[in-house]
Amino acid sequence: MALRFISTLLLVNPTRHPRAVRRLQKQLKDVEGIDLVLTDSREDFLAQVQGFLASSYRYLLVYGGDGTAHDAINGLFGTDSTGRQSSGSTEAGKKGVGFLRGGTGNGIQDSYSVPYRLKQQLQAYSDSVCHDLTLAVDLLEVTDGERLRYGQLLGVGVDAKILKRRDELATVVRRGRTHVRSGFRYYLSSSFRFFLGSRFFDRQEFQLTFRNGRYAFRGPRVNAQFPFTTLDLVRAPLMVEIGTRPYYGKLFRVCPDVVCNDGYCDVYVFDFKNRRDLVGNILYLWNGRHSRINRLRARSNRPVIERYQVDNLDIAARNAFHYHIDGELIDLNTPDADGLFRLKVRMLAQGIRFIVPREFYNIYHPFDPPVETDHEFFTRN
Numbered sequence: 001m002a003l004r005f006i007s008t009l010l011l012v013n014p015t016r017h018p019r020a021v022r023r024l025q026k027q028l029k030d031v032e033g034i035d036l037v038l039t040d041s042r043e044d045f046l047a048q049v050q051g052f053l054a055s056s057y058r059y060l061l062v063y064g065g066d067g068t069a070h071d072a073i074n075g076l077f078g079t080d081s082t083g084r085q086s087s088g089s090t091e092a093g094k095k096g097v098g099f100l101r102g103g104t105g106n107g108i109q110d111s112y113s114v115p116y117r118l119k120q121q122l123q124a125y126s127d128s129v130c131h132d133l134t135l136a137v138d139l140l141e142v143t144d145g146e147r148l149r150y151g152q153l154l155g156v157g158v159d160a161k162i163l164k165r166r167d168e169l170a171t172v173v174r175r176g177r178t179h180v181r182s183g184f185r186y187y188l189s190s191s192f193r194f195f196l197g198s199r200f201f202d203r204q205e206f207q208l209t210f211r212n213g214r215y216a217f218r219g220p221r222v223n224a225q226f227p228f229t230t231l232d233l234v235r236a237p238l239m240v241e242i243g244t245r246p247y248y249g250k251l252f253r254v255c256p257d258v259v260c261n262d263g264y265c266d267v268y269v270f271d272f273k274n275r276r277d278l279v280g281n282i283l284y285l286w287n288g289r290h291s292r293i294n295r296l297r298a299r300s301n302r303p304v305i306e307r308y309q310v311d312n313l314d315i316a317a318r319n320a321f322h323y324h325i326d327g328e329l330i331d332l333n334t335p336d337a338d339g340l341f342r343l344k345v346r347m348l349a350q351g352i353r354f355i356v357p358r359e360f361y362n363i364y365h366p367f368d369p370p371v372e373t374d375h376e377f378f379t380r381n
Contacts, residue, residue: 003126005033009057011048011072013064013102014039020102024063027122033129034061042071049075052095059096059129059355065103066249070326072097073139073150073352096134098125098355104187105249105327108152111260112245113360124357133361136350137260138244142325143344144332151325153248153255154345156206156315157239157270158194160322163329165190195275203236206317207340213264213310218257218291231308237271238278240315242345246288249327256288257307261364263349264309271305312346 010028012021021038028036035057039045049072052060062072076097100121101109115121127133142149170186210233215226241248242265243255258266268290272278278285284292294304315323320333320341336342 003028003031003122005031005059005126005129007056007058008034008061008129009048009052009055009059010034010036010061010063010100011045011052012036012038013062013068014041014045016063016102023118024100027118045071046075050078052076057095059098061098061100061125061355063100063102066105066107066327068103069099069108070151070328072099073152073326076352077150094353096129096132096353096355098128100125107247107249107252108245108326110247110249110251111152112354112356114357125355127358128355128361131358133356133358134353135261135356135361135364136353138263138265139348139351140242140244140265140325141346141348141351144330144334145336145342146334147330149325149330150348150351151328152243152245152260153327154242154323154325154343155239155254156321156323156343157204157237159239159241159248160324160329162187162190162194163324163327164322165194167329195278203238204317204319204321205234205236206240206315208233208235208240208267208269209314209316210267210308210310211312213308216257216307216309217304218307219294235269235271237269239270241268241270242266242313243268244347252286253288256290261350263347264311265313265345265347267308267310267313269306269308312344314342314344316340316342 012024025036028034037048039048045068049060053076060072060076062068064072076095099109099112099114100118101114101116106114115124137152139150139152140154142151142154166186166189169190210228210231212229213231214228215231217224217226241254243258244260244265246253246255246258248254255266255268272281281293281296284290290305290307318340320331323330323332323343332341332343334341
């Protein structure tokens with residue numbers, strides 16, 4: 001089946017390998033309804049996203065990884081490269097955006113069932129664009145007092161520390177310019193160094209304030225929910241992960257119970273006390289089988305993985321800390337008026353429209369009339 005698009009702009013990550021770009025260009029040769037733009041810098045990429053908002057294009061496709069997806073989402077909301085709000089846009093909720101696999105982690109692509117092979121990805125998005133298969137999904141709006149960012153996954157604790165170490169290992173200087181090399185090997189290396197070193201036992205204490213939500217326990221036999229208006233906790237966990245999508249990257253199902261458009265952000269508090277507990281449960285953790293971990297740990301009267309669903313929350317600490325949004329590492333080193341280093345997170349319910357494959361779209365529209373197939377569409381047109 002020949003590819004066909006409608007009113008679509010495709011932006012390519014400036015760091016994509018030339019061979020991958022040539023493969024994409026070959027696939028799209030003589031394809032109607034889509035314009036391919038190769039960006040030459042992050043600033044150029046963000047400028048192209050802003051141009052898309054003001055254009056007549058209806059759909060934006062992005063070829064890159066989680067970092068590029070993060071930049072695209074923030075560009076759609078008028079957030080510049082420094083994280084400052086420049087010009088908010090109501091168009092972000094009207095136009096559709098989709099993401100081709102072009103990075104190391106591809107967590108956002110895994111979360112929305114994007115196929116693996118490039119040819120199948122383009123076929124899926126061709127089908128979705130021609131039939132307007134878009135879904136309004138939730139976003140996190142995050143501010144640390146100076147910067148405003150949008151994303152679907154936020155973490156503090158060990159994952160941010162690993163990202164910090166990864167960037168240190170992957171950073172090189174070429175021709176007077178600093179570059180961070182991509183590749184899963186740097187993340188893997190930094191993970192091993194952290195878990196085998198003494199820093200594994202360094203825990204930072206956080207004050208967690210949850211609002212308008214519930215504690216949601218999912219066990220092997222019993223599920224339970226406890227609603228609250230406000231809940232204040234003090235924790236020193238291994239990590240805290242907040243998401244509106246399930247996958248971190250490499251199919252790490254860090255937020256397994258997320259529903260992408262239910263108006264809640266899921267908060268997971270992980271508290272592995274020692275290396276043995278973590279290593280012994282690593283496969284369950286990777287595959288999101290938290291109830292299995294909770295059952296095993298409960299037998300020894302140890303803490304469980306806690307899950308909350310909230311409308312908004314604050315994360316505060318007495319000392320500066322790192323956090324990530326969609327895998328992009330950010331330093332929080334400016335205290336608020338109370339002398340605390342604070343993150344404020346709120347839900348932007350169904351704030352952006354994602355172009356999704358037909359299989360994913362059908363899951364969220366089980367009772368709608370069936371959408372015509374590509375064969376029916378192209379025959380009719």
